[in-house]
Amino acid sequence: MSDLAFASATRLVAALARKELSSTELLDYYLERVARLNLTINAVVVLDEERAREAARAADEAIAAGRSLGPLHGLPMTVKECFDAAGMRTTCGAPAFADNVSSHDADAVARLRAAGAVVFGKTNLPIWCREGQAFNEVYGTTSNPWDLSRGPGGSSGGSAAALAAGLTGLELGSDIAGSIRNPAHTCGVYGLKPSRGVVSQRGILKTRPGALAPRDLVLPGPLARSADDLELALDVLAGPIEEDRTAWRLELPPPRSRELADFRVAAWLDDPWAPVDATVLELLQDAVSALERAGARVERRPGPVALETSDRLYRHLLMGALSTGLADEAVAGIDAGLAQLPPAAGDLGARHRRGLVQRHRDWLGADEERWQMRRQWAGFFQDYDVLVCPVWTLPAIPHDQSPDLDARVIEVNGVTRPYWDLVTWAGIANLLGLPAASVPIGRTRGDGLPVGLQIIGPYLEDRTVIEFARHVAQHVPGFEAPPGFRA
Numbered sequence: 001m002s003d004l005a006f007a008s009a010t011r012l013v014a015a016l017a018r019k020e021l022s023s024t025e026l027l028d029y030y031l032e033r034v035a036r037l038n039l040t041i042n043a044v045v046v047l048d049e050e051r052a053r054e055a056a057r058a059a060d061e062a063i064a065a066g067r068s069l070g071p072l073h074g075l076p077m078t079v080k081e082c083f084d085a086a087g088m089r090t091t092c093g094a095p096a097f098a099d100n101v102s103s104h105d106a107d108a109v110a111r112l113r114a115a116g117a118v119v120f121g122k123t124n125l126p127i128w129c130r131e132g133q134a135f136n137e138v139y140g141t142t143s144n145p146w147d148l149s150r151g152p153g154g155s156s157g158g159s160a161a162a163l164a165a166g167l168t169g170l171e172l173g174s175d176i177a178g179s180i181r182n183p184a185h186t187c188g189v190y191g192l193k194p195s196r197g198v199v200s201q202r203g204i205l206k207t208r209p210g211a212l213a214p215r216d217l218v219l220p221g222p223l224a225r226s227a228d229d230l231e232l233a234l235d236v237l238a239g240p241i242e243e244d245r246t247a248w249r250l251e252l253p254p255p256r257s258r259e260l261a262d263f264r265v266a267a268w269l270d271d272p273w274a275p276v277d278a279t280v281l282e283l284l285q286d287a288v289s290a291l292e293r294a295g296a297r298v299e300r301r302p303g304p305v306a307l308e309t310s311d312r313l314y315r316h317l318l319m320g321a322l323s324t325g326l327a328d329e330a331v332a333g334i335d336a337g338l339a340q341l342p343p344a345a346g347d348l349g350a351r352h353r354r355g356l357v358q359r360h361r362d363w364l365g366a367d368e369e370r371w372q373m374r375r376q377w378a379g380f381f382q383d384y385d386v387l388v389c390p391v392w393t394l395p396a397i398p399h400d401q402s403p404d405l406d407a408r409v410i411e412v413n414g415v416t417r418p419y420w421d422l423v424t425w426a427g428i429a430n431l432l433g434l435p436a437a438s439v440p441i442g443r444t445r446g447d448g449l450p451v452g453l454q455i456i457g458p459y460l461e462d463r464t465v466i467e468f469a470r471h472v473a474q475h476v477p478g479f480e481a482p483p484g485f486r487a
Helices: 009-019 023-043 049-064 109-116 157-164 181-187 227-237 243-248 278-294 308-324 326-339 348-356 360-383 417-433 462-473
Strands: 043-045 074-079 118-123 170-175 190-193 219-224 264-267 297-300 386-390 409-412 416-418 437-445 451-455
Touching: 009 023, 009 049, 009 227, 023 043, 023 049, 023 074, 023 118, 023 227, 023 451, 043 157, 043 416, 049 118, 049 409, 074 157, 109 118, 109 170, 109 326, 109 451, 118 157, 157 170, 157 181, 157 219, 157 243, 170 190, 181 190, 181 417, 181 437, 181 451, 190 416, 190 462, 227 462, 243 360, 278 386, 278 437, 278 451, 278 462, 297 416, 308 348, 308 360, 326 360, 360 417, 386 462, 416 417, 417 437, 437 462, 451 462
Parallel strands: 074 118, 074 170, 264 297, 264 386
Antiparallel strands: 043 118, 170 219, 190 219, 190 437, 386 451, 409 416, 437 451
């Protein structure tokens, strides 16, 4: 395979099964690329070579004996650093946990290994996965392989950068605010946030090792170099947590359609609440037009809930989810600051601080509002099979490590906008628990930066999203290798 570094996981697994190469050879190949190229982008931050070599040898011996270890037999891959992996460092970028070594695998990592994957390393992220970039005091900064002056997105930024640079065969990320889809968008790879509850989040380092309770809005999912890989990984990852296996089973339905012409598509490509930069909008429109020329039935229309309404509720619940890591003194400080503000203060910072210290009664009211929205979206998906929309309002942004996210700004069409605009479009699927994928559709004119199209589908109909992603991939440029990493 001449394009080994950038082959899809599906092709690599097939080549391993046909004995065209061995797991050991492929592992050595990736490790050599990491040693030679990773310093440029700092995407892979933890290596576990010895155990990985043992797993690769076992996979090769099984192949020689005619035994299959599973659908990922012998595939070397990496996972986001926040996932527990036995014997490997797990810090979530927090200096307080700089010496933490996992004693066991996260549920998702265990499923990958049980399917035959060879987990050889981990990729970078922001501290506590709370950032649209990938930098922290433990591991440093990850850069975008398409432009080193820019971030790779976040929080699964190291995951997307490693895939784009050809340093790994497959990746496991997590998503609370587009944290799989936005780095897939900025690095030009594929990413899937599955439906709520489909993949166990147990074993993601949250505020302390060994935490068991799931966090609202969070879901693990795959990043890859093809749409086929998303389904390959989803089939491995999907399933209930151990306590629920006594009675619960998961059987995701087949896609609603197999032919592009049979899909009913809604396209919501821009909105005044979170305007999309012309460089991105041009590619989104081109992709939708290409699908129409290929026979897709597309209606340009917004979703059933105003973007502003959805975004305000999402941010409220997101702040509640992020509050679990706040120290008592930090909560007291936020409370004291809010007490000095007029009750009607509605600026961005005030709304976010209120969300961080909201009462449980307030959270319950917001959750009820979310369930009402879910019903509205369920009705929408009776008339449409997928919604296509932006992932981010911009392509990859320059590194910005200023500490106050509420004070950060971005520039969209020459106008200054809040940094938080970057989570608005992806937040729709997190808020509602819907499956959503990012599919690379080309690169911006001038800067040549990747852009992704977001595909959102009905709850638990993840295969519909993946099937439509396959069709999109046939009519747009799709994954491309960054020039500096093709050797």
